[in-house]
Amino acid sequence: MGRELHADIVITGGSLGGVAAALSAASAGKKVIMTEDTHWIGGQLTNQAVPPDEHMWIEQFGCTASYRELRNRLRNYYKNNFPVTEKARSNTFLNPGNGWVGRICHEPRAALAIINDMLAPYVHSGRLTILTRYKLTAAETSGDEITSVTVRNLDHGNEYVLTAPYFLDATECGDLLPISGTEYVTGSESISQTGEMHALPGDPDPMDMQAVTWCFAMDYIEGEDHTIEKPKDYDFWREYQADFWPVKHLSWQILRPATLDVRDMVLFPSNTMDSLWGYRQILDKDNFLPGTFDSSVTLVNWPQNDYWLGPIFDVSEEEAKRHLEGARQVSLSLLYWMQTEAPTRDGKIGYPGLRLRGDIVGTEDGLAMQPYIRESRRIKAEFTVLEQHVGTEMRNGKAAEEFKDSVGIGAYRIDLHPSTGNRNYVDISSLPFQIPLGSLIPVRMNNLLAACKNIGTTHITNGCYRLHPVEWNIGETAGYAAAYCLNNNISPRELRNTDKHLSAFQLQLRQQGFELEWPQVVKQ
Structure with a gap:
């Protein structure tokens, strides 16, 4: 003791x-x-x-x-x-x-x-x-x-x-x-339990929990190559598409949560489309005197790195570890996809200048200390x-x-x-x-x-x-x-x-x- x-x-x-x-x-x-x-x-x-x-x-x-x-x-x-x-x-x-x-x-x-x-x-x-x-x-x-x-x-x-x-x-x-x-x-919970309009219509499901997301911070240094090592589960996530999701997980397309319509996005700010970069940008270099920061910084907490393949508590320790690693892998795979295979706004492939910023989240591997639960x-x-x-x-x-x-x-x-x-x-x-x-x-x-x-x-x-x-x-x-x-x-x-x-x-x-x-x- x-x-x-x-x-x-x-x-x-x-x-x-x-x-x-x-x-x-x-x-x-x-x-x-x-x-x-x-x-x-x-x-x-x-x-x-x-x-x-x-x-x-x-x-x-x-x-x-x-x-x-x-x-x-x-x-x-x-x-x-x-x-x-x-x-x-x-x-x-x-x-x-x-x-x-x-x-x-x-x-x-x-x-x-x-x-x-x-x-x-x-x-x-x-x-x-x-x-x-x-x-x-x-x-x-x-x-x-x-x-x-x-x-x-x-x-x-x-x-x-x-x-x-x-x-x-x-x-x-x-x-x-x-x-x-x-x-x-x-x-x-089920509708019969709570009477809620949007509860489950059938039986309750104690294992039906919201996705977790393993966030990470990144900046962009154009002309440099900061491509990470290929994640071990990249091939799986590159092809993964959930039955209820109309597009592949690694895509510039997401859903409008309220309507479930497909929404086209771009990485960097555009005059015609919404920017994923600007969504959770946590440091705008234009707020600071020139030369203070090489790049603005964004925080990646997007639909593309939501993980919903299984819960991380009230399961065996082995299963919890598997799903936590799965959440890490989808985030690393999203970054690797953006660095190597994602269509760019000028018709090319990949943004190798995307750089993980582990210093911002306090880790060596570049991902947050724990997933967003x-x-x-x-x-x-x-x-x-x-x-x-x-x-x-x-x-x-x-x-x-x-x-x-x-x-x-x-x-x-x-x-x-x-x-x-x-x-x-x-x-x-x-x-x-x-x-x-x-x-x-x-x-x-x-x-x-x-x-x-x-x-x-x-x-x-x-x-x-x-x-x-x-x-x-x-x-x-x-x-x-x-x-x-x-x-x-x-x-x-x-x-x-x-x-x-x-x-x-x-x-x-x-x-x-x-x-x-x-x-x-x-x-x-």
């Missing part, structure tokens, strides 16, 4: 929600331990290398104050540390990459720097301990409570036994749930958000459901990528929504809170509750909720179901810069 460490709150997983939970719990005066499998904390924003997906009002409202601080610090990181142009410096809403997927596309390592700065006061004071490269391996329980978790270092094998009154699961796949015996669901195990919660609560079509002209126990707000389309059950996109309109506290609370466990994408949603509603500002809000809420319960000697269930405590907690959240309902202008 490893050395024992004790805290007020243990957070398993350094996801984006985990980071927000650590920040809120430590700022509330609690001693916190957070663990993380990889070298970088920050989840989808850093070690998965996904620049923010956000709603249209994000610059004005619709997130917590600390998430807004994160965004503001990111802009200032470039303005204060780089030779930016005067135009960029004077732009209040600077988008470092000018990617068109969002309003603040940036490098993963920049986000890591800001996250570390935000957490630094608590790390330096000893209130927050961060254990990177530590993987969750076991949990001990007593009745309906977790008493300890064990984590093992992935490099040297050292173990810690972590004890605390409260545990937050902020792992990307909800890893604490099965280990602790906490009730959870996976995959796709869109869908986690989800707790069986006190309250589960359904399509009926937030789906535009199912609301029949009404605003989204109002939740008495709201702890935040979010907005995004219900955006489901092709899945391991061979289902195509489900991309439908949803309404600006609230985050109910009940979705963070398990039906049985008393001292566990969900703190990221593992809350009580369905396969369908996960599609709009999984994005950056919402995950941050969920994690930040979990940290404050655990601290409030400790201070008042109550359980999260009592917090939610006792009016005086719920009102006091919601007031505390407002004082910390949370928005618990959407402005009337959005509801109209």
Whole structure:
């Protein structure tokens, strides 16, 4: 047995929600331990290398104050540390990459720097301990409570036994749930289970999960040859075409998610067609003085490197490894195809000047530290958000459901990528929504809170509750909720179901810069 460490709150997983939970719990005066499998904390924003997906009002409202601080610090990181142009410096809403997927596309390592700065006061004071490269391996329980978790270092094998009154699961796949015996669901529910219009018409399929994507960063140095070694599975991916997909996987053609129409794309910006390069461009060299960067940089998280041939959790270790390697291989194959065989805009073949930028994602092999995981195990919660609560079509002209126990707000389309059950996109309109506290609370466990994408949603509603500002809000809420319960000697269930405590907690959240309902202008 490893050395024992004790805290007020243990957070398993350094996801984006985990980071927000650590920040809120430590700022509330609690001693916190957070663990993380990889070298970088920050989840989808850093070690998965996904620049923010956000709603249209994000610059004005619709997130917590600390998430807004994160965004503001990111802009200032470039303005204060780089030779930016005067135009960029004077732009209040600077988008470092000018990617068109969002309003603040940036490098993963920049986000890591800001996250570390935000957490630094608590790390330096000893209130927050961060254990990177530590993987969750076991949990001990007593009745309906977790008493300890064990984590093992992935490099040297050292173990810690972590004890605390409260545990937050902020792992990307909800890893604490099965280990602790906490009730959870996976995959796709059926219409008969949930009544959702877009749920499965037949039986539920726990193994039907959204594709994962192993992202990578690349730049382009024209006239140079940066072609990688031919990936071992390239021949398979070069010819692969899913039964539900009208074109080959490696192609400049993709589908429009909402209509499933084929859409022609090009790599570099064009006057007539949409550019894949510009989609998630995370560094625009034109924002900086001439000579600062040799090339702009883009982040490849495209339909062409989505991997849907099988799930990566709740399967055998051997199968999980096979699918993780498959996700790596399709990304490497996409790059190799672009370098060697892809049609170019001038009628030639291949862009050998495309260069993997492992330095940007913190790896030697050039791919992100882990794949972008869109869908986690989800707790069986006190309250589960359904399509009926937030789906535009199912609301029949009404605003989204109002939740008495709201702890935040979010907005995004219900955006489901092709899945391991061979289902195509489900991309439908949803309404600006609230985050109910009940979705963070398990039906049985008393001292566990969900703190990221593992809350009580369905396969369908996960599609709009999984994005950056919402995950941050969920994690930040979990940290404050655990601290409030400790201070008042109550359980999260009592917090939610006792009016005086719920009102006091919601007031505390407002004082910390949370928005618990959407402005009337959005509801109209």
